[in-house]
Amino acid sequence: MHTQEWQQNFREKGYVVLRGFLSAEEISYYTTKLETLSGISRGKMSTSGKKGRLGQRGLDTSWSTPDGVTKNPDFWPLITHERLVTAVRDLLGNDIRFLQHTDLHVGFSAISWHRDSVNRDFGKGPDWNESDAPYQLVRAGIYLQSYAESGFRLGFIPGSHRPQAQISLGRRLQETRLKWVGAMSYLFVKLQEWASQAEWIATEPGDCLIFDPRILHSGSYITGPKYSMFLGYGIENKHFFNHANYYRRLRSELGYADMAPELAQRLQAAGLYPQHLPTMDKIDDAWVPPQLMKNLVGRGLKKA
Ligand SMILES: O=C(O)CCC(=O)C(=O)O
Numbered sequence: 001m002h003t004q005e006w007q008q009n010f011r012e013k014g015y016v017v018l019r020g021f022l023s024a025e026e027i028s029y030y031t032t033k034l035e036t037l038s039g040i041s042r043g044k045m046s047t048s049g050k051k052g053r054l055g056q057r058g059l060d061t062s063w064s065t066p067d068g069v070t071k072n073p074d075f076w077p078l079i080t081h082e083r084l085v086t087a088v089r090d091l092l093g094n095d096i097r098f099l100q101h102t103d104l105h106v107g108f109s110a111i112s113w114h115r116d117s118v119n120r121d122f123g124k125g126p127d128w129n130e131s132d133a134p135y136q137l138v139r140a141g142i143y144l145q146s147y148a149e150s151g152f153r154l155g156f157i158p159g160s161h162r163p164q165a166q167i168s169l170g171r172r173l174q175e176t177r178l179k180w181v182g183a184m185s186y187l188f189v190k191l192q193e194w195a196s197q198a199e200w201i202a203t204e205p206g207d208c209l210i211f212d213p214r215i216l217h218s219g220s221y222i223t224g225p226k227y228s229m230f231l232g233y234g235i236e237n238k239h240f241f242n243h244a245n246y247y248r249r250l251r252s253e254l255g256y257a258d259m260a261p262e263l264a265q266r267l268q269a270a271g272l273y274p275q276h277l278p279t280m281d282k283i284d285d286a287w288v289p290p291q292l293m294k295n296l297v298g299r300g301l302k303k304a
């Protein structure tokens with residue numbers, strides 16, 4: 001059972017930290033699996049002095065796979081991991097289900113301020129309207145590298161996940177500023193670290209960060225090995241359905257697919273399989289990447 005303060009932090013700030021969530025055996029197991037899948041070993045992850053190169057998103061050698069946890073059976077034990085499931089139940093309630101929004105990363109850090117939610121413009125779209133259903137979704141990121149070897153920290157803008165009835169001028173300015181910083185981070189890889197309101201969490205092997213997908217967050221520029229595994233959970237309501245359909249259908253360039261029947265069975269047995277998921281191909285104000293980016297990502301994925 002987690003403390004009330006921990007739960008309150010999640011509600012108010014939008015994120016919580018679960019230190020030492022994986023055992024030493026699990027850390028080594030998942031590191032090996034990620035190295036095999038990506039073909040990148042610890043020693044190959046370096047910046048070789050090309051810091052700040054135009055378009056560089058992490059190290060020279062980096063790999064990231066959307067839907068990666070769902071697609072690779074070796075990672076399924078994470079979804080039903082008792083400690084993770086208990087932590088998420090403590091935050092959202094007992095009826096959580098697996099939300100198919102997952103990623104695997106090796107040598108990759110998302111170095112710009114962004115949201116992982118469907119509606120990424122603050123206050124605009126159904127994610128921000130909780131009048132008929134509360135937004136009860138989380139993303140959990142599990143890290144396997146040390147801060148000393150990677151320099152990696154995940155930054156959050158506390159409270160940026162919470163809808164406001166009346167959006168203040170200060171809040172609008174902050175959103176606009178961070179959007180520009182986000183766009184510019186393609187040119188200046190450390191720019192995101194200047195956001196004064198940010199809280200930066202340096203992660204150690206086996207740590208897990210759980211956050212509301214609407215929170216503004218950014219990875220830091222990395223200088224050494226980084227391994228991360230992201231997965232999602234939520235309570236089934238309109239926000240869950242929008243989010244699941246967004247990644248599975250609207251973001252076609254990410255290559256999400258129906259989950260394997262064996263995984264569905266496993267989730268059923270653990271009480272984590274969504275019971276009522278409808279199919280939809282349109283969601284109001286859903287964020288889509290600029291076309292150019294979409295084409296590039298699509299091409300990159302086909303090659304992989
Ligand atoms: O670099 C990271 O670990 C954060 C990744 C992230 O924010 C994302 O994949 O959406």
Ligand SMILES: [Fe+2]
Pocket residue numbers: 110114115116217
């Ligand atoms: Fe993200």
